[in-house]
Amino acid sequence: xxxxxxxxxxxxxxxxxxxxxxxxxxxxxxxxxxxxxxxxxxxxxxxxxxxxxxxxxxxxxxxxxxxxxxxxxxxxxxxxxxxxxxxxxxxxxxxxxxxxxxxxxxxxxxxxxxxxxxxxxxxxxxxxxxxxxxxxxxxxxxxxxxxxxxxxxxxxxxxxxxxxxxxxxxxxxxxxxxxxxxxxxxxxxxxxxxxxxxxxxxxxxxxxxxxxxxxxxxxxxxxxxxxxxxxxxxxxxxxxxxxxxxxxxxxxxxxxxxxxxxxxxxxxxxxxxxxxxxxxxxxxxxxxxxxxxxxxxxxxxxxxxxxxxxxxxxxxxxxxxxxxxxxxxxxxxxxxxxxxxxxxxxxxxxxxxxxxxxxxxxxxxxxxxxxxxxxxxxxxxxxxxxxxxxxxxxxxxxxxxxxxxxxxxxxxxxxxxxxxxxxxxxxxxxxxxxxxxxxxxxxxxxxxxxxxxxxxxxxxxxxxxxxxxxxxxxx
Amino acid sequence: xxxxxxxxxxxxxxxxxxxxxxxxxxxxxxxxxxxxxxxxxxxxxxxxxxxxxxxxxxxxxxxxxxxxxxxxxxxxxxxxxxxxxxxxxxxxxxxxxxxxxxxxxxxxxxxxxxxxxxxxxxxxxxxxxxxxxxxxxxxxxxxxxxxxxxxxxxxxxxxxxxxxxxxxxxxxxxxxxxxxxxxxxxxxxxxxxxxxxxxxxxxxxxx
Numbered sequence: 001x002x003x004x005x006x007x008x009x010x011x012x013x014x015x016x017x018x019x020x021x022x023x024x025x026x027x028x029x030x031x032x033x034x035x036x037x038x039x040x041x042x043x044x045x046x047x048x049x050x051x052x053x054x055x056x057x058x059x060x061x062x063x064x065x066x067x068x069x070x071x072x073x074x075x076x077x078x079x080x081x082x083x084x085x086x087x088x089x090x091x092x093x094x095x096x097x098x099x100x101x102x103x104x105x106x107x108x109x110x111x112x113x114x115x116x117x118x119x120x121x122x123x124x125x126x127x128x129x130x131x132x133x134x135x136x137x138x139x140x141x142x143x144x145x146x147x148x149x150x151x152x153x154x155x156x157x158x159x160x161x162x163x164x165x166x167x168x169x170x171x172x173x174x175x176x177x178x179x180x181x182x183x184x185x186x187x188x189x190x191x192x193x194x195x196x197x198x199x200x201x202x203x204x205x206x207x208x209x210x211x212x213x214x215x216x217x218x219x220x221x222x223x224x225x226x227x228x229x230x231x232x233x234x235x236x237x238x239x240x241x242x243x244x245x246x247x248x249x250x251x252x253x254x255x256x257x258x259x260x261x262x263x264x265x266x267x268x269x270x271x272x273x274x275x276x277x278x279x280x281x282x283x284x285x286x287x288x289x290x291x292x293x294x295x296x297x298x299x300x301x302x303x304x305x306x307x308x309x310x311x312x313x314x315x316x317x318x319x320x321x322x323x324x325x326x327x328x329x330x331x332x333x334x335x336x337x338x339x340x341x342x343x344x345x346x347x348x349x350x351x352x353x354x355x356x357x358x359x360x361x362x363x364x365x366x367x368x369x370x371x372x373x374x375x376x377x378x379x380x381x382x383x384x385x386x387x388x389x390x391x392x393x394x395x396x397x398x399x400x401x402x403x404x405x406x407x408x409x410x411x412x413x414x415x416x417x418x419x420x421x422x423x424x425x426x427x428x429x430x431x432x433x434x435x436x437x438x439x440x441x442x443x444x445x446x447x448x449x450x451x452x453x454x455x456x457x458x459x460x461x462x463x464x465x466x467x468x469x470x471x472x473x474x475x
Numbered sequence: 476x477x478x479x480x481x482x483x484x485x486x487x488x489x490x491x492x493x494x495x496x497x498x499x500x501x502x503x504x505x506x507x508x509x510x511x512x513x514x515x516x517x518x519x520x521x522x523x524x525x526x527x528x529x530x531x532x533x534x535x536x537x538x539x540x541x542x543x544x545x546x547x548x549x550x551x552x553x554x555x556x557x558x559x560x561x562x563x564x565x566x567x568x569x570x571x572x573x574x575x576x577x578x579x580x581x582x583x584x585x586x587x588x589x590x591x592x593x594x595x596x597x598x599x600x601x602x603x604x605x606x607x608x609x610x611x612x613x614x615x616x617x618x619x620x621x622x623x624x625x626x627x628x629x630x631x632x633x634x635x636x637x638x639x640x641x642x643x644x645x646x647x648x649x650x651x652x653x654x655x656x657x658x659x660x661x662x663x664x665x666x667x668x669x670x671x672x673x674x675x676x677x678x679x680x681x682x
Contacts, residue, residue, distance in 0.1 A: 017664040018657070045668070051678040052668050055617050056636040058610075064513045068527050072505050072534045076498065 008035060009042055016042065020049035490550050494541055501541075505534050508551060511638060512558045518633040519562035521622060522569060529565050533558035548647045555640075555648045559630070566626075613677055620670045628663035635660055 005013065012035055018024045019032050036043050486507065492500035512533055516526035537544075537557050544553050621629055634640045634648065635656075642660075646653045671678060 013665065014658070014661050017661045017668075048668050048672065048675050048678075049664065051675060052617075052664070052671055053636065055613050055678045056632070059614055059617065059637055061510055061514045061637075062517060064509045064530075065527070068513065068530055069506065069509055071527070072509070072531050073502055075531050075535050076501065076505075076538050 005041070006039075009039060012042065013045070016045055017049055017053075020046050021053060486550050487546070490541075490544070490546070493538075494544075501538055504550070508554055509534075511551070512554065515555065515558055515633065515638060516562045516565075518618075518621070518637060519559065519630065520566045520569065525565045525569055526562070529558065529562045532565075533561045536561065549644070552644050552647045555634075555644075556650075559648060563626070609677070609680055613680070616671065616674050616677060620667055620674075623670050624663060624666055628659065628666060631656060631660045632663045632667060636664075 012032055015024055015028060015032060019029065024032060036046065486504065489500045489504050489507075493504060509530065513526060513530050516529040516533070517523065520526045520529055533554070537554050540557070544550065621632060624632070630649065631645060634645045635642075640648065642653050642656045645656045645660075649656070651659075
């Protein structure tokens with residue numbers, strides 16, 4: 001632009017911003033003023049600069065989220081800060097850096113999947129809670145659904161957990177778990193242009209990638225399945241079949257969300273995680289590939305989990321187990337959780353009663369197999385129970401880390417208070433923003449699905465961009 | 476950097492205490508500086524979540540490197556530099572590309588994503604909804620336009636025009652000469668103005 005200007009304009013142009021701000025003085029100021037008097041173009045430039053600067057200066061600073069200050073304080077009292085090394089601090093392990101994004105990515109996938117789940121007839125769903133509440137029994141070994149229903153918060157810690165025991169589980173070969181087995185599916189999902197056409201399938205693939213491929217005992221099981229794992233057991237077969245069929249067809253919306261179909265039935269043995277010890281435990285690595293589908297319950301080496309003390313809660317995306325079925329996503333808002341209890345399988349892996357603004361994320365889940373952690377948040381509104389799925393994570397290559405990163409969730413909003421709605425399914429986030437990066441992955445919630453979901457749940461849905469939906473109770 | 480003089484006066488003593496291991500003093504420093512650091516991180520990383528990470532990381536680094544702060548510059552400036560480095564790393568990792576000028580209005584969520592400026596309207600203090608909407612739109616366009624600039628230009632605008640640092644402070648933060656700060660800022664503002672040219676009416680409205 002400036003190249004086409006008269007020479008004098010070009011010479012003065014660089015001073016115009018400062019002139020517009022009245023920061024030029026003396027002879028230069030006089031020269032500019034003189035030039036402006038005779039040059040409409042430059043006058044216009046100055047006016048434009050002034051308008052721009054005024055607007056810029058009017059941009060308000062954003063308030064610091066309260067949880068952030070708390071998190072900073074926590075991190076300053078964490079193990080890393082305690083070392084207070086003279087040199088640059090040791091970089092957090094790759095695991096640490098990726099834990100949250102991975103959890104988030106998985107959760108996001110779970111959201112996408114859940115919303116694309118075919119919706120079972122309402123009657124089917126309605127029958128679920130009865131069965132659920134009627135059977136608050138310990139988990140069954142064979143049908144795993146680790147947290148369906150969750151053990152009550154006061155559930156005693158099983159001896160194995162208490163003794164800092166060992167875990168067992170159907171581990172997957174490492175390369176399948178997170179590395180080479182996983183990246184391609186993510187990459188494929190990212191780049192395939194027609195992905196939008198088959199939302200159901202695409203979601204399945206992505207989710208599968210995020211959580212590791214199926215093992216022999218449950219060939220179809222994967223993250224989406226896992227996402228639905230905690231589904232009530234009482235969903236009628238017919239509904240399940242319908243659900244499955246619709247799923248493969250790309251997911252039609254029928255009015256209420258079904259807990260998943262048979263694919264969801266994947267056994268995760270109880271005792272999948274065990275408590276090793278408290279804060280700042282590094283995840284144990286080198287627990288290499290047990291054959292897929294190793295016998296549940298068999299000791300498979302020591303496990304550990306890590307308290308993410310320096311970061312925000314890893315539980316930013318999760319599948320929620322409501323009274324009536326399985327719901328979708330949340331962020332465990334630090335200010336919200338009064339007490340956080342974390343169950344893995346049916347074991348409490350974090351003692352109750354601590355004020356917690358964070359959640360333990362089992363390293364076992366990150367390094368061995370797709371698995372889940374159930375989280376109970378107790379608050380004045382009652383206990384909320386979540387199931388957080390962690391992807392299987394073996395060695396994380398660079399490729400995954402970037403791929404995973406791409407799907408990282410923006411901070412999600414508050415969870416809506418009442419999860420037990422008429423429909424059985426609440427879309428529970430307010431102000432949720434699932435960031436969609438460059439449009440590679442069709443993560444936008446299908447509009448119709450959201451609309452029907454909201455309708456069924458007696459919620460109002462708002463969206464400005466078709467990506468982010470806010471659902472609020474109807475007035 | 477800090478909102479008022481009383482706070483500024485408080486800082487050196489707090490720093491000294493924190494160096495002696497007083498965590499509460501450092502907490503106070505965090506409290507005083509968090510808004511500036513957070514907003515800086517928001518503008519550099521262009522992602523709320525990354526910005527939060529960045530703030531945590533920055534304070535952690537500052538805490539652990541406090542002994543290396545020798546008071547040659549203001550603590551705030553030093554902290555800014557730490558935060559800026561963290562934010563740059565974060566932004567680089569995230570690999571976000573600059574927006575194109577054609578995307579300023581951002582009707583295409585696929586490309587732009589629901590980013591900061593879309594969320595930011597809730598913070599608007601405009602009482603009148605109509606004006607608030609205009610202000611919101613203005614802010615959105617502005618911040619998006621900012622994202623079209625190359626990093627080094629965006630940084631000076633963020634530091635000078637949004638964060639209110641002086642030339643000298645910016646020179647210390649960026650470790651460049653004051654003259655360079657000025658020329659870079661001028662160039663950045665001109666570039667920003669050119670990007671905003673189609674939206675000048677919006678900028679003038681109510682401003």
